Structure formats: C-alpha cells, structure tokens
Amino acid sequence: MRRLSGVLLGSVLLAALAAGGLNGCSALPSLQPTPSPSAPAPSASGSVVIGSPASVGPRPSASSTKKPKPHKPTKPHKPSTPAKPRTPATPRTATGGSTSTYPWHTDIVSTTFWVGEIFDPNASDGSQVLSTYNSRWMKDYGGCDGKQSGGDCRTERRTAANDWFPTSMTPKENPFYLDLPFDDINDRTGLATRADVIPWAHEARYASILNDRNQSLMKNRWVELRKGSRTCFAQIEDAGPGQYHDAAYVFGHDDARPANQRYGGAGMDVSPAVNGCLGFAELDGDTDRVSWRFVDDEDVPSGPWTKVITRSGVR
Template identity: 65%
Template sequence: MTRSPSAGAPVTPRLRRGVTGALAIGITATALSGCSFVTGCVELSGCGDTVATTPTDALGYPVHTGIVATTFWVGEIFDPTADDGSQVYSTYDANWLANYGGCDGTTAGGTCETEARSAANDWFPTEMTPLENPFYLDLPFDDVNDPAAFARRDEVVPWAGEEPYVSHRGDPDFSYMKNRWVAISYGGATCYAQIEDAGPGEYDDAEYVFGDDDRRPLNARYGGAGMDVSPAVVGCLGFDELNGEQAGVSWTFVDDADVPPGPWTTVVTTSQVQ
C-alpha cells in the first residue's frame, strides 16, 4: 500500500505506517490435501489431517493465523485523495508501474482495474506480460522509509545477521524486506509470493510481523487486514471475492531455498530499492 505523489512532483517513495502477520511452517514441495508442508507443520486452513506439533518451523519463523488479507495490484488507484492511495509506485520502487511492465490487470476507461485469474495461464495477467513476479504482497514493516522501522531493523528482522544484509547495515537504499518470500495458505491451498511493498495501514508493526505470539495486526482499517496480496495470489488461493477482504488466511516467511517450483518462480523479482 503506497502513497501517491503530488501532481507534478517527482515520483519518490514516501513515509508510511503499516501492519501484517507472519506464520511459519515447514515448507517443501510435498503436498497433502492441497497444502505444501513438512513434518511438524502448523495446521493451516484446509490442510486436512496435518497435525500441529510446533509453533515454529526448523528455521524459527513464528506463526500467524486467522489473518485478514485484502487485494491490491500494480497500477491501482484506490483513493486519489489519500497520500497512500496509489499503487503506481511502492515504498521500495518509485517506478513500480513501469518496472513491472504496466497495469497488473485490465485498463478500462483509463483506469487500472483488477481481473479474475485462471490456473490455465498460471494466474498471470491476461493483458500484459509482467517483467517482475506477479505473485507479490505487502507487509506492515517499511524498513526503508519509516524512520522507526529503519532504526530497529537490525534488531527485529530475523535474517538481518546474514548476507547480503550485514553488508548493508545503515544503507537506506537497501531493503531487508523487499523480495523476501512468504508462503500464504487459505482454504486448502498454499501459494508463494514476494514482498514488494509495505502496509496496509501501518508501517512499523514489528511485533506483529516478526513476533512469536501470533500477535494481531495494529491496523484497524480494511477489516483489520494484516496484508495485501496481488491478483495472482487471490486467484491461486481461491479467495471468495475478486477485490475484497478475506479472513482466515495464514502465512509464514520462507527462505529462498525452501520455495518449491511453481508459477511464482516463473518470473522472480530481484531488483532492490529504486
């Protein structure tokens, strides 16, 4: 969830404040009843006989369950009167629309609208070929533009002590969050997406994003949403509405090596802050 630039002003990322949730399960490409999991995974919505044996996976990422997710897409302008009402750019990319390749949906009447996605083309957009991963989401920890989040990212981000993050301590042009993978589960399906923005509603909710107590998001808007997800994720998970609020979502951080092959790896976003 991003802030739109003033008319005629340079398109640059602005400050924001957001929320999100983190659920951590062990992930492999093995599937049972529609869920990707490993032994000891936390029980997710629709995971059939999967048994919860531990609140964290082998990598130590905490679990968040029962999260509300809303839909957003590159090129969306959901509130032209609000500072954070445009997805023409993201908190990490001042040229998100152009770098992505255009409207991640359908252009009708001069506006960029979302569209239904199909497994027939791997939930990719139907009117354009994306240059970046169409499986994306935001979480409410902006570690670049929010001063408080930036100041404590080395303390709260679990992978801050690894490379390449260690080499970029104090670097405001390098995000610890951008491009990180998340596994998202709903209704028996698990899909994977990369973090490409921050929000919704809050931008320094580290206790929710990285906490180990299944904390609820600070955000009170949009049904108390803890994340926004792209149209590809909406289609892949089979949300009830094309553009609405979906309750009952679970998610977890996933390291690159643990992301199974799928439509989400067809185009992988690698660019850093721009």
C-alpha cells in the same frame, strides 16, 4: 504504500501508463492444488535457490511518517470475532511444501491490491503506480496488473489454466507479490529498528547493509501463504496496509494480531495472482483470511511463483 503529492502522483501515473504497454500473456502450465495431509510434510526436493539482498538504487523520496491508508470503496463489512489462533495443517503444492522454521501467523484478514491501482488519488499512499520500495513500480512491472478500462487499471479474476498470470499483459516482474506492515526504508521507526527486529538482519548477506538506507532487508523476501488446502508463495514488494512498523505482528512469535484496524483489520494485501491461487471468495474484498510465514530463498519450491522472480532493488 509510497507517499507522493497530488501533482507528482499525476506525473508519475501519466509517465508510467505511457511506458507500460499491454502485451499478450503466453499460456503457462496449470497449478492444481491438492488436499492437505493431516500434518506438515516438508519437501525433500523441488526447492530452488533464488534471490539476493535488494541492491542499491537511487534513494526514493521519503516522509518521516506514514498516514493510514484510506478505506477502499468496497462492500460494507460486518466485523467478526477472529478465530482462535491455531497452527494450520500443511497442504502440499505441486512440488511439496517448504521446510521453513519461521513462525506461522494464522487467520489473518487479507485484502487485494495490484500494480497500477489508484483507489484514492488524494491520499499520500493511495496509489500502486509506485511502492515504498520502487518509485517506478508500474513501469518496471510492465504496466497495469489487470485490465485498463476507461483510463483506470482494474483487477481481474485469475485462473489456474494461465498459472494465475494476468490475461492482458506479460509481467516483467513476479505477479505473485504482497505487502506487510513494516517499511524498513521510508518509515523512520522501521529503518531505525530493522537491525533489532528483522530475524535475518544479521545473516552474512544482510549484515553489511544494515546502515545503508538505500537497501532493503524486506523487498523481494519470500512468504508462504495458506488458505484451506491451498499453498502459494509470493515476494514482498510494498508495505502496508495502514501501518508501517508493526514489528510485533510481522516478526513476533506469539501470533499477535495486526495493529491495523482498517479494511476489516487486514494484516496484508496480496496480488491478484495470489488471490486466485489461494481461491479467495472476493476479487477485491476484506473478508478472506490466510495463514502465512516467512521462508528463505532455498525453501521456496518451484511453481508459477518462480516463473518470473523479482530481483530489482530499491528505486
């Protein structure tokens, strides 16, 4: 989550709300998840080659450290013992699963966040009007990723009939988004260590930007998520929850648990579209669990997550 002072946050919010109007959302083909096979079955077709390194943009203001994200006012959560790490089965999407070789992170608590949400106006990272990678996130997205109610931007239940898209606006960027607790732009440790810990850092298209803090190696990267028999894909557009350089969890190969201890020990936030696509039990809770892994652009199959792809850089 991006740091912002109380006064500046108010100004950014007013400007973003003024700029992001609510439009009608056109209906898209539905996605019907199907039961998983007993073992992973890589897709032989249906993948698309998309995305590029986040491009240079004006450097957002940054702080040397990040404060832990304050607890959302959700229902009390009774801590439970994490299930034994395991490799999940491979459910299919409408066009097949990915062929990624990145390691799986299993049984991870996932909370839900959305563009335009303000859960604590007094916290340095209490707003999704902006993200750590985009100081005008709500404006660029097209407005509140949900419904406006009494001046508040609130989430909503999504459906397969609408491809999990918002019902009251038309997003200009991908509604399938998430965050992970590694900020390679505004966190000093994240920026200083990204060349050593991010697996794709030395690929040809990223190697030339390692010393440019105005370009991110994380923004717009794809992640494959699974819950039960459902598989969905989403792009990284923010950092959190609670931690900002948890490399052992985010990039480790031993299925390490997240360092974050808030929100039920959540290891990621996902958008309302991902919440609906994966069939979360809670609209805005901290009890749903997922398994996830990184995927390269060429391993992302076609689906509702490729209807609108985010390609904007750091702003």
